[in-house]
Amino acid sequence: MTQSEASDYDRLFYPYLFEGGKSSLEDVLAQVRSSTLDKSRDLIALRRKVLDSMQDQILAVGQAMARAFTAGGTLLAFGNGGSSTDALDIVLKLGEPPWPHAQPLPALALAHNIAMLTAVGNDVGFDNVFARQVIAFGRAGDIAFGISSSGNSANILRAFEQAHAQGLLTIGMAGYDGGKMARMEAVDFSLVVPADQVPRIQETQATIYNALLAVVFSSLNGEA
Amino acid sequence: MTIETEQSELRAVIKQHFELNITVPEAFFQAEAGQIAQACLAMARRFQKGGRLLSFGTGPSASDAQHIAVEFVHPVLMGKKALPAMTLSGEISGEVGTPNSFAHRLELLGRPDDIAVGFSAGKPGAAVLEGLEAAHRKGLLTILLTGEAGREMAGLNLDFCFAVPTIDPLTTQETHRTVYHILWELIHVFLEHQGLFEK
Numbered sequence: 229m230t231q232s233e234a235s236d237y238d239r240l241f242y243p244y245l246f247e248g249g250k251s252s253l254e255d256v257l258a259q260v261r262s263s264t265l266d267k268s269r270d271l272i273a274l275r276r277k278v279l280d281s282m283q284d285q286i287l288a289v290g291q292a293m294a295r296a297f298t299a300g301g302t303l304l305a306f307g308n309g310g311s312s313t314d315a316l317d318i319v320l321k322l323g324e325p326p327w328p329h330a331q332p333l334p335a336l337a338l339a340h341n342i343a344m345l346t347a348v349g350n351d352v353g354f355d356n357v358f359a360r361q362v363i364a365f366g367r368a369g370d371i372a373f374g375i376s377s378s379g380n381s382a383n384i385l386r387a388f389e390q391a392h393a394q395g396l397l398t399i400g401m402a403g404y405d406g407g408k409m410a411r412m413e414a415v416d417f418s419l420v421v422p423a424d425q426v427p428r429i430q431e432t433q434a435t436i437y438n439a440l441l442a443v444v445f446s447s448l449n450g451e452a
Numbered sequence: 453m454t455i456e457t458e459q460s461e462l463r464a465v466i467k468q469h470f471e472l473n474i475t476v477p478e479a480f481f482q483a484e485a486g487q488i489a490q491a492c493l494a495m496a497r498r499f500q501k502g503g504r505l506l507s508f509g510t511g512p513s514a515s516d517a518q519h520i521a522v523e524f525v526h527p528v529l530m531g532k533k534a535l536p537a538m539t540l541s542g543e544i545s546g547e548v549g550t551p552n553s554f555a556h557r558l559e560l561l562g563r564p565d566d567i568a569v570g571f572s573a574g575k576p577g578a579a580v581l582e583g584l585e586a587a588h589r590k591g592l593l594t595i596l597l598t599g600e601a602g603r604e605m606a607g608l609n610l611d612f613c614f615a616v617p618t619i620d621p622l623t624t625q626e627t628h629r630t631v632y633h634i635l636w637e638l639i640h641v642f643l644e645h646q647g648l649f650e651k
Contacts, residue, residue: 253493253648260489260638267634268481272474279470286466287459309526310519317515317625324511326621377528426528427633434629438622439469446465447458 267428274423274432282419286436289399289417290443296371296397297444303335304365304396306358306387307375310430312339314375314401318437330445336365338387358387368395375433376400377426379407379418388414401436403429472623480616480627491595491612492635496642498593501565505537506587508554509571510579512625514541516571516597520632532640546579554583564591571628573621575601584610597631599624 293303303322305315315337322335338361339345348360362372372391374384379402388398392414399417400409406420421432481488495505505524507517517539524537540561544552558568568587570580576598584594588609595612596605603615616627642648 256641256645256648257486257489257493260492260641261485263638263641264485264488264634265481267637268477268485268630271630272478275470275474279467279474283463283466287462290462290466309522310528313515313519313522316518317512320512320515321622427630427637431626431630431633434626435470435473438473438626439466442465442469442622443462446462 270425271428271431274421274428275435278421278432278436281422282436285417285419286439287443289419290440291447292397292417293371293399293440294444294447296369297333297448299369301334301370301397302365302367303333303371303373304338304362304391305335305373305375306338306361306384308339308381308383311375311377312337314430314433314437315373316340317434318373318441321438321441325441325445327442327445327449329449331448333444336361338362355382355386358383359390362387362390362394362396366391366394366396370396372396372398374398374400374409375402376407376409377403377429379404379409379420385409385412388412392416401433403433469622472618472620473626476616476618476620476623477627477630481630483617484614487612487614488631488634489638491614492638493642494593494611495567495595495635496639498565498567499535499639499643503536503563503565503567503593505535505567505569506540506558506562506592507537507569507571508540508546508557508580508583510541510546510577511573512621513571513573513628514539514546516625516628516632517541517569519629520569520636523632523636527636533643535639540583546583548578548582554579555586558583558586558592559590562587562590562592567593567595569595569597569632572596572598572602573624573628574599574619576605581605581608584608597628 305318307315319335319337322333338358345357348357376384391398398415400415401419402409403421410418421429423429507520509517521537521539524535540557546554570584572580588594594610597614599616600619606613616624
């Protein structure tokens, strides 16, 4: 970087960019490499903390899910943005479990019916896109599995209220302090990743839901 | 089986999954952090020239292909620059040999300055490999995120191949998520200092 391209801000906060001309690209690469390692260490520390503090809770949720599936329940998964792709991931793994001898389990990803999502969003409002589908598909004994990093997404909270009223088992995943989700009576189980960086929250939520799936399939195969 | 035995076996299942997702990323990032930094630089160069990211994957990896696209276009951190990214694992099946194949889509949509990111949590199938091959022919930067079973693909025409050292597809996918989050987080370091990579 030449001196003329740099702002005063750059000079103040990134002094290494202006030291020794030619080597600065290597310096930044080294910085990015070390930042990559820092981020992976943060993640590992968070996963250790969650394993230590939430193992009993994960076990209880996994067993409740296994009971609901045994009784014929279907899982309805929902989330916004990246969390909608978590919901899809869970549904795809339930439908094609990556464990030997595991039987597929019924599940729906509510954000992935685009006609439904856009119809309800357009006609009634985005806060209702999941609740409307809970009304349509949810039966007592089914599982409502909602994911929100903040724990405050209005459409997720509304879907939980609706699901609870219809007698579904309600399970929420969130980060930070769990937001409103963690304080709702309508949510039977809240799994809260105690962190405030969204990428690390989502990465640890993936470990939790994969562990839940492992518990579900182990527990259903348990008698065999 | 008694309730106590079942409880302790299921506890072990949880512990084993978490421990795998502690030891595998530990080894992976230690080995690949330098390559990840190089990938951030190469991707930043493409974005700076107006390139876009095109992502694709099959099975559960389709969810990662969707996740990476939304990450770039709609950043979770306020103030981060939005970067153009789209997934091919949305409205099409990606089925090989049809007009809906990833390869065909990349030929239609891809531009030489773009970035192709293929995902495979197991042994990469034809859909993803042919997609990356088509992308390479058009001059796109090509990146494969795979697992141990895909490590041999590093010999193909790939600019970057990140193979997570495990055959467990769940752990592979979880580490992929961290890789693309970190790529997204750190590309901005280069973009915020564009003068750096013009030399």
